[in-house]
Amino acid sequence: MLFGYTDEAFPQQQTQLISMGNEMVANSQGLIYPFFVIEFKADGPSGARSLWVATNQCLGGSASCVNIAKRLSCQLKWYKSDEVRPIDSTAFSVAMSGTEARLYVSWKYDDPNTTREKSIVSYFRSPKITWSSVSTS
Structure with missing residues (x-):
C-alpha cells in the first residue's frame, strides 16, 4: 500500500507538474510524491521469513519515495529565490x-548514493493474548 498525493492536491502548480513529466509519479494510478509505504506479508504454514520479505519490499519502496523527493529538491536548486x-x-x-x-524512517543525506533507514518502533503480538471489547456503563 502506498500513500502520497494526487495532482489535485496542488491546484496552483498544475503547469509546473505537467512540465515535470513523470519524474514524480509513483504508480499507474498517478500518485505523486509518495511518502508512506505499508507492506504486509501473512505468515504461511511455516511462518518463516515473512517479516524479512515485507521489510525488504518496504525499504525498497521507501528508497523510491526518497529518490522522488530528492529529484524535486534538485530541480528546486535551479531557482534562485528566497521563497524556495x-x-x-x-x-x-x-x-x-x-x-x-x-x-521505518528512510532519508537521504547530501551523498546521492546513500539512503539511510532506521527502525524506530517494533510491535509484537503474542498469540497467547486474546483481545476483547470492554463495555463501560
Missing part, C-alpha cells in the same frame, strides 16, 4: 507479518 526551501526527503514505512510490525 529545500525539500525534506524523509519517507516512512511499515513492514508487517502476522505477529510483528516495524516502523
